[in-house]
Amino acid sequence: MAVEELRKFIGKMDEPYFMEIEKGAIKRYAEAIGDPNPLYHDEEYARRTKHGTIICPPGFFGWPVKSRPHLSGVRKELLDAIINAGYKRLLDGGPEFEFLLHVRAGDILAASERIADVYEREGKAGKLIFAVTEITYINQNGDRVANVRSTVICS
Numbered sequence: 001m002a003v004e005e006l007r008k009f010i011g012k013m014d015e016p017y018f019m020e021i022e023k024g025a026i027k028r029y030a031e032a033i034g035d036p037n038p039l040y041h042d043e044e045y046a047r048r049t050k051h052g053t054i055i056c057p058p059g060f061f062g063w064p065v066k067s068r069p070h071l072s073g074v075r076k077e078l079l080d081a082i083i084n085a086g087y088k089r090l091l092d093g094g095p096e097f098e099f100l101l102h103v104r105a106g107d108i109l110a111a112s113e114r115i116a117d118v119y120e121r122e123g124k125a126g127k128l129i130f131a132v133t134e135i136t137y138i139n140q141n142g143d144r145v146a147n148v149r150s151t152v153i154c155s
Helices: 002-010 023-033 043-047 073-084
Strands: 017-020 090-099 110-123 128-140 144-154
Touching: 002 073, 002 110, 002 128, 073 090, 073 110, 073 128, 073 144
Parallel strands: none
Antiparallel strands: 017 110, 090 144, 110 128, 128 144
16 A cells, blocks of 8 residues: 555544543653642642632653543554555654643543644655654543644654
8 A cells, every 4th residue: 555545544533522621630741750839739739720620740741531442443544555555564753742821630621632744755775655643632521632643654
């Protein structure tokens, strides 16, 4: 399958899924990454700040309200097509975060994933396919809080 055929996935979007932001989960995440900032665990401290409540460390968007496989939807469809095209090795090219607003305890985020780009480059070992997805997080007030752009490199 040529990269032109894979590009048909560009613009495809999943149905939104919902993420719940719970205080205890924020605290556990902050502990797991070793961040002692009191904004992530001390309710009294957080209440006295401009945020008025506990907020999430950057990169934490809560837990799915309804269980969902990690690899599903349009991303899975695209990666399956790439694998079927003969690209058997996949490498996580990493995420790029754009933080727009703080995520707060009690928020419910709607996350929507779409295929942003598919392109080909020549590497030392041959052709590489780059698959780029974007996830947009919108809070219960309709405010966009973050965008996450991820790249998978396929050879």
